[in-house]
Each structure stands twice: as C-alpha cells, then as structure tokens.
Amino acid sequence: MKPYLYAIAVVSLVAAYAMAGSSSKTPTPASAQTLRQLEVEFMNAAATQGIAGYMSFYADDAVQLGNGADAQKGKPAISKTMAFLNDKDNHLAWTPAFADISGDLGYTYGTFQFRTRDKDGKSIISYGKYATIWKKQPDGTWKIVLDMGNDSPTPK
Amino acid sequence: MKPYLYAIAVVSLVAAYAMAGSSSKTPTPASAQTLRQLEVEFMNAAATQGIAGYMSFYADDAVQLGNGADAQKGKPAISKTMAFLNDKDNHLAWTPAFADISGDLGYTYGTFQFRTRDKDGKSIISYGKYATIWKKQPDGTWKIVLDMGNDSPTPK
Numbered sequence: 050m051k052p053y054l055y056a057i058a059v060v061s062l063v064a065a066y067a068m069a070g071s072s073s074k075t076p077t078p079a080s081a082q083t084l085r086q087l088e089v090e091f092m093n094a095a096a097t098q099g100i101a102g103y104m105s106f107y108a109d110d111a112v113q114l115g116n117g118a119d120a121q122k123g124k125p126a127i128s129k130t131m132a133f134l135n136d137k138d139n140h141l142a143w144t145p146a147f148a149d150i151s152g153d154l155g156y157t158y159g160t161f162q163f164r165t166r167d168k169d170g171k172s173i174i175s176y177g178k179y180a181t182i183w184k185k186q187p188d189g190t191w192k193i194v195l196d197m198g199n200d201s202p203t204p205k
Numbered sequence: 206m207k208p209y210l211y212a213i214a215v216v217s218l219v220a221a222y223a224m225a226g227s228s229s230k231t232p233t234p235a236s237a238q239t240l241r242q243l244e245v246e247f248m249n250a251a252a253t254q255g256i257a258g259y260m261s262f263y264a265d266d267a268v269q270l271g272n273g274a275d276a277q278k279g280k281p282a283i284s285k286t287m288a289f290l291n292d293k294d295n296h297l298a299w300t301p302a303f304a305d306i307s308g309d310l311g312y313t314y315g316t317f318q319f320r321t322r323d324k325d326g327k328s329i330i331s332y333g334k335y336a337t338i339w340k341k342q343p344d345g346t347w348k349i350v351l352d353m354g355n356d357s358p359t360p361k
Contacts, residue, residue, distance in 0.1 A: 112303070114314060114334045116272065116355040120302070146276070147268070149340070149350075152308020156338055158270060158351060178270045180336060180353050182312055184305070194305075195314060197336050199272040199355040 079191065081148040084155050084183055087191060088145045096142075099135040104128050108184060108192035116177075116199045127196075140164040143179060153185040160201065176201040235347065237304040240311050240339055243347060244301045252298075255291040260284050264340060264348035272333075272355045283352075296320040299335060309341035316357065332357040 087106070094102030104124055113121040113130060121127050133139050143161035150156075158180040167173050182195040243262070250258030260280055269277040269286065277283050289295050299317035306312075314336040323329050338351040 112314070114336060114355065117358070119357060120314075120334060149310065151310040151340075154305065154307040154310040154312070156310070156312070156351065158268070158276075158353075178276060178353070180270060180338070180351060182336070182338070184307075195312065195336060197314075197334070197353050197355065199270065199353065201275060202273070 079150055079155070079185065081150050081155070083191065084148040084150060084157050085145055087183065088143075088148075088157055088159075088181075092143060095134060096140075100128060100131055103131055103134055106193050107196075108186060108194045111192070111194050111196065114195065114197040136165075138166045150183075155183045155191065157181045157183070161198065176203055235306055235311070235341065237306050237311070239347065240304040240306060240313050241301055243339065244299075244304075244313055244337075247349075248299060251290060252296075256284060256287055259287055259290055262349050263352075264342060264350050267348070267350050267352065270351065270353040292321075294322045306339075311339045311347070313337045313339070317354065332359055 091103070091106045094105060096102075098105075104127065107124050107127060109124055110122070111124065111127060113127045115121065115130060118130065121130055134141060141161060141163050143159055145157045145159040147159070148155065148157045158178065161177050161179055163175045163177070165173060177198050177200050179196070179198045181193055181197075183191045184194040186192050247259070247262045250261060252258075254261075260283065263280050263283060265280055266278070267280065267283060269283045271277065271286060274286065277286055290297060297317060297319050299315055301313045301315040303315070304311065304313045314334065317333050317335050319331045319333070321329060333354050333356050335352070335354045337349055337353075339347045340350040342348050
C-alpha cells in the first residue's frame with residue numbers, strides 16, 4: 050500500500066470508529082418516523098412469521114381492546130386472540146395514517162383490511178381502523194402497550 | 206380594623222400571593238393522576254353541559270375513531286357525531302381502568318355504558334371499551350387528540 054493510501058485508510062477507520070462510538074453513546078432520539086418504521090417492520094414480521102412475528106412487537110404487559118370482546122391483558126391472552134394470523138387464508142394488512150411521539154410514549158393510528166375466505170372458499174374483505182400505543186421499554190426498544198381496533202364502512 | 210388583625214390580613218395576603226406565584230412558576234408535573242382527574246372533570250362536563258362540555262376537552266386537531274364509522278377529524282366533525290349527548294334520554298358514562306403519561310403524551314382506557322330508550326320508551330344499555338390519547342397543548346392544558354371506542358359483550 051502506498052503511504053498516502055495508508056494514511057487515507059487510517060483516517061477512514063478512525064472516522065468510522067468515531068461515528069460508531071458517537072452513535073452508540075447518543076442514539077438518534079425516537080421520532081414519529083421511528084414509529085412509522087416500526088409499523089413497517091411489524092407488518093413484515095406478521096406477514097412472514099405469523100403470530101410469533103406479530104407478538105414480538107408487544108410489551109409483556111400490553112392490553113388489547115378488540116371489537117366485540119373484553120379487554121385482553123398480557124401476551125399469552127393477546128396471542129390467543131390473534132392465532133388466526135397463522136391460517137394461510139387470513140391476511141391482515143394495515144396502513145398508518147399518523148404517528149406522534151413524546152417522552153417514552155407514542156402512538157400510531159390508521160386503517161386495516163382483513164382478507165379471508167368464507168366457507169365456500171370465496172375471498173371476503175372487511176375494513177377497520179386501529180390505534181396503537183407504543184412505549185419505550187427499559188431495554189430501549191419500543192413495544193406496543195395498547196392495541197385497539199374497530200369496524201369501518203366498506204369504502205365506496 | 207385592629208392593628209394585629211391588619212397584620213394577620215397582610216401576612217395572609219402575602220402568603221397567598223407567594224403560593225400563587227410559586228405554583229404558576231413551578232407547576233406540579235403532570236402524572237397519571239392528572240389524567241384520572243381530567244377524566245372525572247370530562248365526564249362531569251358532559252353530564253352537566255352536554256355536547257359543549259364534552260367537546261371542551263378536545264384539541265382542535267383531535268381525531269375520533271368511532272366504531273362502524275370513518276375517522277372524524279377536527280372538533281366540528283366530532284361534535285356532529287356526539288350531538289346525541291344533548292338528548293336527555295341518552296346517558297354516556299365511562300370508567301377509566303388505566304392511565305399513563307410521559308413527556309407531552311398520555312393515555313387512558315376503560316369501559317363505557319351507553320343508556321338510551323328504544324322507540325317504545327324502554328331503557329336499553331350497550332357496553333363498550335374506549336381509549337383516549339391526551340396531549341399537552343401549547344397553553345399547558347391537556348386535551349384529547351384521539352378518542353376511540355368499540356363494543357364489549359354484555360356483562361354476565
């Protein structure tokens with residue numbers, strides 16, 4: 050290696066180390082964009098890993114306020130109501146419309162579509178809205194502490 | 206006024222002024238209890254002043270995610286869907302089950318009962334759950350920025 054190339058390589062390594070060090074000491078503060086990104090990862094996890102991927106975004110003490118049901122508290126109870134995600138005929142997709150964050154709390158809300166098959170195998174779609182409250186956990190990750198859904202009219 | 210009474214009065218005034226000054230400079234930080242207290246005031250305002258009292262707790266840019274309806278954005282739209290509160294046969298009561306707060310955001314959730322009369326005048330009750338997201342406004346007050354409800358089974 051020519052001496053000036055060596056110097057550039059050393060400078061690059063030092064710069065990379067300094068940037069890595071600085072990022073681990075002062076992580077980027079969470080923003081509304083953090084929650085929008087989490088929503089994308091959340092949906093991908095549910096689509097590719099089913100209920101296990103879906104539940105990995107929930108805090109241990111999360112509560113689910115499902116339409117027509119009593120409140121479900123804790124991951125085991127929520128996991129039971131969401132087990133339908135493991136059925137290959139069921140497809141849940143959602144679209145965040147808004148995200149806000151302050152301190153250790155944030156929320157997203159938006160619309161969802163649930164696609165399944167009736168007993169004759171015909172595809173049926175239902176529509177709804179959701180709100181999700183996220184909380185920063187002691188380990189620094191953001192998890193869902195409340196998840197609520199209800200029905201929407203079929204879009205015209 | 207006797208001199209010692211005058212002295213007591215002056216001391217009282219000074220003490221009152223000092224307390225008022227201190228409380229306006231360093232207000233008690235908002236806590237989950239702040240939101241629980243707001244929920245009580247919110248329900249009282251709705252019960253005694255109808256829709257005007259109810260809407261006074263909403264932020265201008267609030268969104269309402271009502272069951273079976275599309276999202277309603279802004280106080281005029283929300284006010285329209287809640288106009289049923291002005292009918293003396295309609296009684297909406299709710300019970301917060303949980304409150305949390307961090308930074309400028311907080312939330313409450315719980316259950317509600319809606320009591321009305323059918324066309325024959327018979328009293329009917331429906332049950333549901335709600336989640337309310339509160340946000341500290343530029344003037345320091347906490348207002349509702351999101352309100353969502355859905356159905357619950359009739360309690361056994």
